[in-house]
Each structure stands twice: as C-alpha cells, then as structure tokens.
Amino acid sequence: MRQTMPTADENAKALELAAQVAALLQELDALQPGSVQVGPGRISGPGVEIRRDLDGAWTARAGR
Numbered sequence: 001m002r003q004t005m006p007t008a009d010e011n012a013k014a015l016e017l018a019a020q021v022a023a024l025l026q027e028l029d030a031l032q033p034g035s036v037q038v039g040p041g042r043i044s045g046p047g048v049e050i051r052r053d054l055d056g057a058w059t060a061r062a063g064r
Helices: 008-031
Strands: 037-039 042-045 048-052 058-062
Touching: 008 042
Parallel strands: none
Antiparallel strands: 037 042, 042 048, 048 058
C-alpha cells in the first residue's frame, strides 16, 4: 500500500493538534514539575499513564 503525501490542510491540522497536546502536557507537568515522561508508545505523569493498546488506540489510566 502506497502512502500519500499530506496536504497543506492536513499539515496545518496536525500542527494544531500537536500544539494542543503540548499545552496539555505542560498542564500535566505543572501538577508535579518534571514528572511527565514520554517514551515509545507511552506517556506518563503524576498518577496517570497513557499507552497504546494492542489495537493501536491511545488509552489513559491511573498510574502506579
């Protein structure tokens, strides 16, 4: 399957979404500065964890 190049509109939407994610990560980090960690398929913060499930969807749950 051949992947197509994103359009300018898709790039603009991706940038908008990325900025929203960055702002949310900043808010999460403000709860306990330096606590947010990002790794392959995983984002964790104070008391929470966001992971990809087996189907590839992102899910949030209370952390350890």
